[in-house]
Amino acid sequence: MTKKFLCEQIQKKRSYLCVGLDTDIHKIPTHFLSYDDPVFEFNKQIIEATHSYCIAYKANSAFYESRGVQGWESLEKTLAYIPKDTLSIIDAKRGDIGNTSAQYAKIFFEKMSWDAITLSPYMGYDSIQPFLNYKNKWVILLALTSNISSQDFQTLPLLSGELLFEKVIARAQSWSTAAHMMFVVGATRVDYMQKIRAIVPNHFLLVPGIGAQGGSLEKISAVGMNQMGGLIVHATRSILYAGQGKNFLKDVIQQTKNIQESMEKCLDKKNIS
């Protein structure tokens, strides 16, 4: 998916929401357990219900791998069901030496055909490069994550005057462009967003941390948006488990619509139309 197409979807849907499909079989309404593949059937209904209000779907591979062979099957079927006009992101946070990264790239970009993958920067360029060989795909590099312990290393001050996450973002500028690379920046990190936008004014940022983790959509949007929007904000548990019982989708749709409407207001404030 191109950057231009993604921007058009944001303008069309008045939304920059990514729905997280980190589906936990123990948390979905119990009537799904009678299906052959409860997780896929749940995802299918979530996708149908939320597609009008979001521009991306993201699945964390751990939630599928933890169910072994059956989990991989659910993941493949879910990917096949994600509409082509939404960005499909596999949240894998991989990062390994070159020949191993090439294996991961093959899994997620060839065997399955995700549009984008999250990667960890710790091992440097040659661990990321195999993914950049796929010209129509996106690499989303962890920069400043939303968890409390992100301060253990990511915000360490370097001798050069930068913080580590700034260096990660800055160095990655020589690896690829805003057409194929994004960065993860947690919604809980409003205080650092201006610094980040000074380095990457034109890049998309993938933003976790609203909802269960306590980040504010309005605050992160106010400082993080650029003239094209430039943010993809994801919500998972607050949407997936918004409702209960057989009529769970009513609350799922309402919750997703609420987030979309809040996003529309943020886009309006920045005169993005």
Place this chain on the structure above:
Amino acid sequence: MTKKFLCEQIQKKRSYLCVGLDTDIHKIPTHFLSYDDPVFEFNKQIIEATHSYCIAYKANSAFYESRGVQGWESLEKTLAYIPKDTLSIIDAKRGDIGNTSAQYAKIFFEKMSWDAITLSPYMGYDSIQPFLNYKNKWVILLALTSNISSQDFQTLPLLSGELLFEKVIARAQSWSTAAHMMFVVGATRVDYMQKIRAIVPNHFLLVPGIGAQGGSLEKISAVGMNQMGGLIVHATRSILYAGQGKNFLKDVIQQTKNIQESMEKCLDKKNIS
């Protein structure tokens, strides 16, 4: 597996070799392709042939995931075949927020029962902690990897005077002990080994990078060993693909034996018996 037992195995086998089981179905002798599960059958024969000369086996999950459902089955069967007196390491390099790391811990420590897992430190303590809840298991944290691009971030000088990888090792001291944590230090990093041993004199270090990547066993052993040995050095491609055709095991055994004999000399030099 306890640290004491691991040390005893090193003394008994006069070896600190870890055989990497990153088996590529395209590189194994072609007669294996007539088996139902060629990768497992190859691994089984490799394990039988090398078990006398090594104290650990390590499988990189990417090589199995890339073959989907069948790959996971090969991985589970391989783990079940690794003898209980050798350390089983899953090289996964994961690292995610707490609830996701808990899923990964469940996959690799419960559904499968690996003794140890490699993890990336970038997201900090709360991404590692779920793995530390398993009291009889090992966490092996990436510190200074063997690839060229490790210098992109791992060797950056911090304002505090440390290099990033030193900070990773130092901070992780408050997370666990030498009884449950190891660090990855590439054999190509002889120049930094003294600094590392100054921080963690008693920890085991997992050392990639001899063989195909060009590191020297003798050099890294001379500076990296402590009084108990304290190194686990792994070799993969140089062992797995040492031989060809139906008699490939003859060369595999010879190559493994050669490495073991070199290791015995290194142990003798340090008077470890």
